[in-house]
Every structure is written in C-alpha cells, then in structure tokens.
Amino acid sequence: MVAAGDVASWRHPGFGRLRVEHRLNATEQGTAAARTLLGGQAPFAPVPYCWTDQYDVKIQVHGVTGGDARFQVVAGDPATGRFAGLYGRDGHVIGAMTCNLPRQARALRRHVAKRTPWRQATTG
Known part of the structure; x- marks a missing residue:
C-alpha cells in the first residue's frame, strides 16, 4: 500500500x-x-519540518518535539522573542525549534539529522 x-x-x-x-x-x-x-x-x-509566520513571529521546527523530550534554549533569549532551542531524548538531539532566528534553524537542523549526542549539541 x-x-x-x-x-x-x-x-x-x-x-x-x-x-x-x-x-x-x-x-x-x-x-x-x-x-x-x-x-x-x-x-x-x-527530517520532519514545519514553519509558521504569525504577524512578526517566524517559528521553524525540525525533527520531533514534545512528549517526554527534554528542551534547552541554546541561543538567544525567549524574553526578547528571538531564541533557538533543542529537544532531546535518550541522550540525542531529536528536534530543534527557533523563534525569529531563521539562520539558526538551518544550523540546528544538522544536529537533528545526525542525531547529535545531547551533551555535544548543548554545551558546544
């Protein structure tokens, strides 16, 4: 089928x-x-991908998010409306989300595609 x-x-x-x-x-x-x-x-x-533009906010998501996935901001500051974060499970990156940081989205996608070890992606 x-x-x-x-x-x-x-x-x-x-x-x-x-x-x-x-x-x-x-x-x-x-x-x-x-x-x-x-x-x-x-x-x-x-690599699963979606995006949305809501007025002056651009959100991009690569990979999978939510559920029991761990989330960590790796760039920017949520208080400013410009930030990027990674989602991880079982010691590896499984997703990335950016808010108003489109260049960062492309860079973080690589971590999702490679399933980079969580520690390596979030400390470097």
Missing part, C-alpha cells in the same frame, strides 16, 4: 511512527510514493 499527504502516517526509521500535517511533507511524500510505485526501495526518511 502507498499513501501520501498530510493525513498519511508512516514509520520513520529514526523517529518511529509519524504524521506531519504540513504541505512540504505532503509534497515530499508524493514524490516518495511515485518512486515506490516505480520500484524504488528507499525508506521515506526526511
């Missing part, structure tokens, strides 16, 4: 069962579904 779109869930090799309700994910799933239907075998394993 092959499915795609913001209501489709799948088993991500790094993050377990996911459903990402964002248009970028739906587009990437459509491409992956077509490859699968044409005989491809690669698992669908993007």
